[in-house]
Amino acid sequence: MKVKICGIKDLTTALAAIDYGADAIGFVFAESKRKITASxxxxxxxxxxxxxxxxGVFVNETKDKIEEIAAxxxxxxxxxxxxxxxxxxxxLSLPVIKAVSIEKDLNLKEIEDYPCEYLLVDGPKGKYRGGNGFAFDWNSITAKDLKGKKVILAGGLHAENVEEAIKLIQPYMVDVSSGVESDGKKDLDKIQTFINKAKGSQTGGTRNEFIYTTE
Structure with missing residues (x-):
């Protein structure tokens, strides 16, 4: 199972997540408490x-701005x-991950036809479009409902529920942000535990000591 850790703001956390087995790192360029600059x-x-x-995570941004930040x-x-x-x-010039909130009136056929490499299914909208920590009813959808799409599961995931979510949805990847935070900041121990659970391993290497410091 592949894992994406989103809302990264410093190098130490990014390297730790990768050391624990993360396959993707997410950077938020939309309005959010986790927003980061391109620099x-x-x-x-x-x-x-x-x-x-x-x-790079964007919300209703212009094409020119997305391309500028991406480059x-x-x-x-x-x-x-x-x-x-x-x-x-x-x-867009880069591969696209399209995020959709699973709502009661959602038309799965419309999502299936959306041109993107990955489809991220998220919980209901909150203050922000993503990263709110809200889960949806996992029994309402499976990866089989979205044929031909690499499904990324997000929304309300944490170490205690990710194994059940994977079993029900059978996604290509799981995505977490708030579920690996403590007091609004990324928690390295929670990241390690989450990745171990998602990848089906209860054991992992000890955390490396990095020479980089957070700001």
């Missing part, structure tokens, strides 16, 4: 392994978390 994201991304996905920061993927149209998604 700061670049400082982090420069030190990350090539095989790790570097995902400046060194992103490999763009996550659209707003009301972006299929045509908008197709116009």
């Amino acid at each position: 700061k994201a670049k400082d982090i991304i420069t030190h990350l392994p090539n095989e790790v996905l570097k995902v 400046a920061a060194g992103l490999t993927h763009v996550q659209l978390h707003g009301d972006e149209t299929p045509a908008f998604s197709e116009s």
Whole structure:
């Protein structure tokens, strides 16, 4: 099972997450308490392994701004978390992760036809479009409902429920942000535990000591 740790703001946390087994790191460029600048994201991304996905999260941003930030920061993927149209998604130069909130009136067929490489299914909208820590009814959807899509499961995940969520949804990847935080900041022990649970391992290497410091 692949894991994405989102809302990263410093190099120490990014490297620790990767050391624990994270496959993707998310940087939020939309309004959020986890918002980061392109310059700061670049400082982090420069030190990350090539095989790790570097995902930029945007909400109803212009194409020019997305492309500008993606190039400046060194992103490999763009996550659209707003009301972006299929045509908008197709116009972008990088692979797209389209995020959708699972609501009662959701038309799964419309999602299935959306042009994107990955489909991120998230909980209900809150103050922000994502990262609110709200789960949806996992029995309401499975990856089989979205044929041809690599499904990323998000919304309200944490170490205590990620195994059940994976069993029910059978996604390609799981995505977590608030579920690995303590007092609003990323918690390295929670990140390690979450990744171990998601990948089906109860044991993991001891945390490395990094020479980098957070701001």
